[in-house]
Amino acid sequence: MRPLEDYLIIDFSQFLSGPSAALKLADMGARVIKIEKPDTGDICRHLYTSNVIMNGESSVFHAINRNKESFSADIKDDHDRQQIWDLVKQADVVMHNFRPGVMERLGFDYQSVYSVNPSVIYGEISGYGNEGPWKDNPGQDLLLQSLSGLTWLSGNAGGPVPMGLSIIDMLAGNHLAQGLLACLFRRTISGEGALVQVSMLESAFDFQFEAITTYYYDGKLPERSQKNNAHAYLGAPYGIYQTANGFIALAMGSIPQLGTLLGCDPLLVYTDVASAFHLRDEIKAILANHLLTGTTEQWLGILQKADIWCADVLTWDTLMQHDGFKALNMLQQVEMSDGFTYRTTRCPISIDGELLTSAKGSPKLGEDNAAIINDLITRHEH
C-alpha cells in the first residue's frame, strides 16, 4: 500500500510550486483533485517552454500534473462553490499558492475551511510571506532568485548568474510537502488539523543556509573564482574544466597530488592546504591549461584509479545511453484519457524496494467532473 492511499487532496494551486508538491503526494498514493477555472484552467496549461505544444497543452503542464484529476468549477458561481465546499469538507489536505488575501476574498481560506473541516491540513505557498512590503509582489522564480542573493553564487566572477531551472518553486514545493506530511502524521496521533505555510523567499533563503551561516560569521559576500567556478566557498580544484575532447568535473582533492597524477609540475608547489582556497584563481588557471592537453577519458582513467572525485560532463543524450542511467529506470511512459502517451520522469523516492511509478497522464481540463460528482459529491449529499 502506498503511504497516502485513500487520502484526498483538494489542490487550488497553479504553475509549479504547489502543483509540484501535490505531484509528490500523488505519487505516494494520495488522490489529488485540481480545482481549475472553466475554459482556461491552470495557467500553466498554456505556459509554453520552447514553444513546445504536446496534445494541445504545454509540456510543462504535462510534466507537473500527471497522476492527478481535474475538476473544473467557477469559484465565483454559487452552484460550483457548493460543489467545491462538498469536496473541501471531505479533504484531508487543501492547498493553494495564491497571493496573500486572494483565498480570503474567494472564501476558501484556512479559517473558512477549518470551520467546516476542523481536522483539515491546509497548505499555502506565498511569494514573500503574508507581511511586509513585498507581500503583494509576484512570486516568480527568477525574481526570487534575484532578490534573495542567489545570483551571486553561480558562474564566474562578474555579474549575477541565475540558476537555469525554477529552483525556488521546486524547493518551496518540497518544503510544503514536508510540512503537510508531518501534520498528517500528527493528525493521526492527536486528531489536530494544521495550517502549513511556506514562502518562496524563506525557501530561497533556506537553500543558501550553509553559505549564509558563513556570511553571518565573517561578513564577506561570496566571491566566485575568475574561471571554472562551481562553488564560491570552495577552493581549487572544485570546478568543471575543458579537455581536448570535452569536459571534466573535479571536486575536492589535494593540489600536489593532482599535480603528480596529471603530470603537471607547476601544481607541486601548492603544498599549503589553505592555498587551495586563497590561490584558487592561479591554481585553476594552471589546471585549466594542463587539462586541455589530454582527453576526458585519459584524465578520468588516471584520476578514478587514484580515487580522486571526478566525473565526465554528460548531456541528456550521452547520459541516457549510459548503463549507469539505465540501471535506475528513471523514465516512465504515461497515458492521457484520450490515448495520448508521453514519456516523463518518475518520483525519485522508492519505498520498500518499489518504484513509485504511475501510468496516469495529466488530466484534460474538467475531465473528472462527472466521476468526482458521482463519487464524492452526490454520495456526500445523501
Added chain:
Amino acid sequence: MRPLEDYLIIDFSQFLSGPSAALKLADMGARVIKIEKPDTGDICRHLYTSNVIMNGESSVFHAINRNKESFSADIKDDHDRQQIWDLVKQADVVMHNFRPGVMERLGFDYQSVYSVNPSVIYGEISGYGNEGPWKDNPGQDLLLQSLSGLTWLSGNAGGPVPMGLSIIDMLAGNHLAQGLLACLFRRTISGEGALVQVSMLESAFDFQFEAITTYYYDGKLPERSQKNNAHAYLGAPYGIYQTANGFIALAMGSIPQLGTLLGCDPLLVYTDVASAFHLRDEIKAILANHLLTGTTEQWLGILQKADIWCADVLTWDTLMQHDGFKALNMLQQVEMSDGFTYRTTRCPISIDGELLTSAKGSPKLGEDNAAIINDLITRHEH
C-alpha cells in the same frame, strides 16, 4: 506541539544530503541523534568553506547540524556496537548516506535493523542507486550535476555551467525527508515499518523533470541564449540585465509592451508571440543595450506600475537591509553547549502560524553520550 515531538531519529549520515533531511525533521520536533566516529566525527566538521573556522569546526557543519545531539561511538567496537543497537531498537527512524554495501558490512543495514525493530522507518541516500556500473562512485554534488546533464541549463550558451550550491544534495535530502514522513504516517495507520530509498542521481533527474519531459517529446537538447540566459526553455525577456547602476531581472512579458513602456522602439516590431522564443537572442541584445541607459530604480518604477514581472538584483547585504526581508524573521541565533553563539537560517516551514525556530546550536562531538546513555541505554537495559 511540533508534529514529530517525541520521535527518535538515529542518524548515521554525514556531509550534507542526509544531515539536511534530519535537520528538517529536527526542526519539526524530532529528537535527532547523530552517530559519529570517535575522534573525527562527521567528516563535515572539518570540511571548510572559504577556510572559515567557527569555534574550531566548519561553518557548514554548524549550519547543517544545529538542533541535534551527538553520540560518538566506534561502530566496530563490541561495547559501542551494543550501545548503538540499544538506540536503533528504540528508533522511529534510522538513516544513513553511505555507499551501497557499507551498512551491510557494518551490520546496521535495513534487514538487520528490521530484525530487532520491525516497525522502523529506515532511510538511505545513495549516489547512484544500488545497481549498475556507477553504484560505487562517489556521490558528490558537482559530479552528480555533471553526469545528470544539469550543467547545460545555467549560464549563457557555450560550455557547461554548474549551479553554485550543492543543490543535488539538498534535493535528495528533501526527497528522503518526504519519504520518511509519508511512511511514519502510514505506520500510525497500519503499524508497518518501511525502507525509503533515494539516490542523488534520481533526485538530479527529477529536478529537471519539466525540461526532460520537453526533451523526450521534441528530442532537442537545451539551447541557452547567447547572453542574459536565465532558462534555456524560455523566451525573451526572461533574464537578468545590467542597468546604469546595477541589474534588473525580467521574467515573462510581452515584447512590444516592454518596448512601449521602456521607450525602446526597436522592440515594437516583435508582435508575433512565438518570436519571443525564436528570436530571443536579437531581442535580448536590443533590451540589454537599452536597459544600460537608465537606472534600476527608473526601470522598476515604470515596469512595476504596469504589473510587469521584474525585480532588483540584491546581494545579501542589500537584501538584509530591506523591510521585505526583515518582515519574515528568517534569521535565528543559536547557542552551543560551550556558550558559543552563531547566527544562521531557520526552518522555512511554519505550522499553525508559528515559526519552527530552535535555540540549540550544533553539538560538540560526543557531547551527548552521557545523557543518551542515561536516558536511552541504561533505562532500556533495566
